[in-house]
Amino acid sequence: MTAPLLSATGLHLSFGETAALAGASVTVQPGEIVALLGPSGSGKSTLLHCLAGILRPDAGQVHFCGTRIDDQSDEQRSRLRASSFGFVFQFGSLVPELSAVENVALPLRLSGIKRKAAEERAHAWLERLDVGAVAGKRPGQMSGGQGQRVAVARALVGTPRVVFADEPTGALDSLNGDLVMEELVGAARAQGTSVVVVTHEARVAAYADREVVLRDGQLTADSVLT
Amino acid sequence: MGLRLALGGDRSARVRLALMAGGVAAGVALLLGVAGAAPAAVDRLATASSRNVTYTEQQAALTTGVRAETSVGFWRGEPLRVLNVETVGPPVTPPRGISSLPGPGEVLVSPALAAALDGPHSAELLPRLHGKLTGTIGDAGLVGPDELFAIAGVGPGQLEGDLAAGFPGGRGADLKYSTGQTAGGVTSVTAGISDELRAALLVAAVGLIVPLMVLVATATRLSAASRERRAAALRLVGATARQVSGLGAIEGAVVGALGAVGGVALFLVLRAPLASLVPVPGGLFAADIAPPLWAALLTVLGVPVLTTLAGLVAVRRAAVSPLDVRRQATPPTPSLRRLLPLAAGLLMLVGALANSRAVLSGRWYGTALLIGGALLCLAGIAVAGPALARAAGIMLARFGPGPASHLAGKRLVMDPAAASRTVTGMALVVVVVGWLLAFLPLLATTTPSGQGVLVSALRPATVVAGFRSTAEATQVMSKVEDVQGAQAPVVVREIQLLRDGATAPADYAPDAMPDPSQFPLGAVVVDCTQLSEVLRQPLIGCGDSTIYRLASSFQSGADPLPATYEVLDRNGLRSSGLQVSLPPDLPVLQVPDGLVQGIDGFQLYGEVLFTRLPGLPERPDAVLVGTDGDPATIEAVRAALGPLRTPFPPLTAEEATVIARSATDGYARVAMIGLALVVLVGGLSLTVTTADSLRERRHAHAALAAMGAPARVLRRSVLMQTATPLLITVTVAVGVSAAASWMYLRLGTSDGVPVPSLPWSGYGLIAASAVVASLLATASALPCVRSAAHPDALRME
């Protein structure tokens, strides 16, 4: 087995009195697509946030490319996320006052790329995901499916190593959800990007190479072990 | 039910309610303070004017009454006023604060003066109050708790001046400059304030009130977006438009009611400490800051009405089209028409300028153009705010470097109304302060500066004393010479020279005045070498001669004809029987301008100067005493000079300048304090609204943070969202203020007189302080960016 791209061991995290993670561990190989399954409250979003360096666990470790990331400063983790990770959230989380192409270009601009070059790449990605028609529109002016595809474009535009998707189809109907997942998985595989998808729907998890099941902050099943 | 919804909610909703009510309370307290400032000023004026006697039309017929003279001196940097009264006949109405006038040899003092007399320096004060302390003056007779004021009874013959009927007893002064309040045959002259000062106070009041109203309006708009969403949700669930509007109104009413009550409490609590801090001479009685009943009622009842209306407006979009709110549809773009009111206001001012005659002659349309134009300019800035903010956003998004400015610019373009709301208050303050700064020079009593003032001629800390009665002067000279640290006093005597053969002034027939060339010449007797010692520059031309021609003589050109003159005293009376003859070709003595202007109580008046005149009685008319600058020495000199009985008591030239400027200084200081408070409150409201808007947008911020946008990009973006519209609006405000002020000044100056220059440095200062205050306020809310970007926010929409 090759060295895992991303790994978490024994993560514990509590919000006040509630324990969200109680010793969760998971690995992600390069180019692998992993689904985190579980009912709501099982801690899957929290696990994703810890893997992505958004939250720091109370105990346990997270490694990315062999380097430990859970003990880095906020600034360092921000930079890591900007350079190596992409994100798709359930409600799009596009910046409402920017147009689609400006939203997609944003990660590039945050890395210092000039506006013109960034927007050119953004346009290319929008075309690729079949949402070029809404390039100039604001998030409030497009449908949910279009918005999520724009979000996927934004996640992939910076050629990240890992894309984190938290319930990406949660607000969509099944057809649009399928479209989004197909685009996401297809583009990720083409670039060799790993994907970590949090979902409670089996059909969405079916797009992954393997699924990990969480319950009460712990893994109860990991299909790679069976 | 609406009440329960408004008051209930989770902790953050209650915090928000508290913040809104707090903002409204601050606004109400300030409004009450502003409304109470005018009565406080009026009270001071009334008190001051109540110390003037009232004259009747039947002046000459009076045989009983009172003579009064106020002398204003200094003691250790504080003004010391003594009202000397001589009662002739039966007792008359006393001034405010005392029950009866003191008799000869009795002195009534204010509590502050009584405390000073008990203090360590009482030795300096006692000699200046000639008499026995018999009582204190009540608060009603004082302008402030720290005022040093005394009423001294004097014996007959010591005061000059006409008899008057008495003092105005009750509270008679008002802001109008009135001269005719006749009651029972007694006309009281109530000193009012000049028209210009009244206009300035009005402008200042408006200038304070408008930003406060903006502040109150801003306070009620906290968390507007989420409240709008909640209203939309209710509406979609089945509430009628009226119910939702009612909810908004109730929320506004609750905030307004809490704020009004809190504001009154805040005002009452803070009134006393703030009154003690106001830097006006004599201090300020807290109780004097009492808003008139109508103003208080208007504020306490009007503000809740306003907040209720604001609450209604806040939910109107949700009530009418809830789906638009849910979809987070873009608010309508502010059109360029918003700039119209401002343009109209400026046009009206231009119209007033063009029609200057109508304005100056008081025609109604002239005044309407002027006042209306000014008000429209103020309102115009408020209305134009969103358009300016949007323009700022477009420019920022296009030309700004980096993603932070891009984000900020786009945000401004999408919601310019929110950004401009926070900025308008400050901009209005800038406009109003600009006007005040432009007008203050017009209001100040013309204090000539530069070379023409006594202060510039005399060495610092030189005590100047003028005497009326020669008797008292002779007695005190030896005491002055004994004071440690004081130089030998320079004695100045004034005489008149009557040409041989001409008629003395005392003998002029009432209907037959002689030729002006027959008038006696004025002359002074003072040792010019001694005089040089108290001047900053030595006198030019002072040499060995005994007689000099003064370069500043009023008879320019021809020398006074050499002739023999009879010496009269300064009042034109024969007393000494001396004669002098003036030789031709007198040497000229250059005397600094400041000594001859007659300002600040001293004047070297005459054509000729004698360094000595043998045979002239040794009776000083004025004396200049150089000191070492130590306050103790100055006070000792003053003490040695005895009780203050003349309108020009011993003062240094510096102190005289302070007294001359004290009135406008006081008003200017109070206005500045008021404005500083408004800027402070405006800054606080900016902090709160910034933190609040950060909370409102936390979903987008959390997503950006998750994507790896560093916190400083977010912070910079927030800062720029405030800074850019702020800078643009403040610049426009300075421009409007300058334009309007220039037009006013043009109107106010007669033809041929140069227009006073605009106070650009003052504009710069107030603009800079408004901007700095706003930026500091915004920056203080920035730490919220971190906490607002917590991934929890990603869960919700």
Next chain:
Amino acid sequence: MSFPQTLLGLLEPAPRHGYDLKREYDARFGQQRPVKPGQVYGTLSRLLRDGAVSVVGVDRADGPDRTTYALTADGVTHLERWLAEPEDATPYLQSTVYTKVVLALLSGRPADRILDSQRTAHLAVMRELTQRKRGAALSTTLACDFSLFHLEADLRWLEHTAARLTRLAQELS
């Protein structure tokens, strides 16, 4: 339908008559259609032949045969193997999984493990179907989607059941 294994499971607690077995089966699993007596006896004789059950007693009173059957060790093994193995992921296997869960709960075995392994099997099939959809013709996609939706429906029910296991256990006892 794995009827024989169900009988084995019902027989596990204690030896019973064939008639009792039919009655209990009808009560627990036969809501829609009660099983024919012939099917019961036929399955029992087959199980006897295979050695999964044995006869432990015969009551010959008036009326029908009252043979008492009991589970053999072989039978237990057979039963356990059946419980542990997930079913092939075909649609409408709800009844079989339900049966297994009930039997497991009745015998004190961990029922959640049954559900978990069934879920893994389902997901593997769904994964394969999703892969097959990629780049396929629309007709293939539609067919795959049909299966996917049904499998998802099954999985949803599995999750529901998993969430209600404790209550179910209480009800059964």
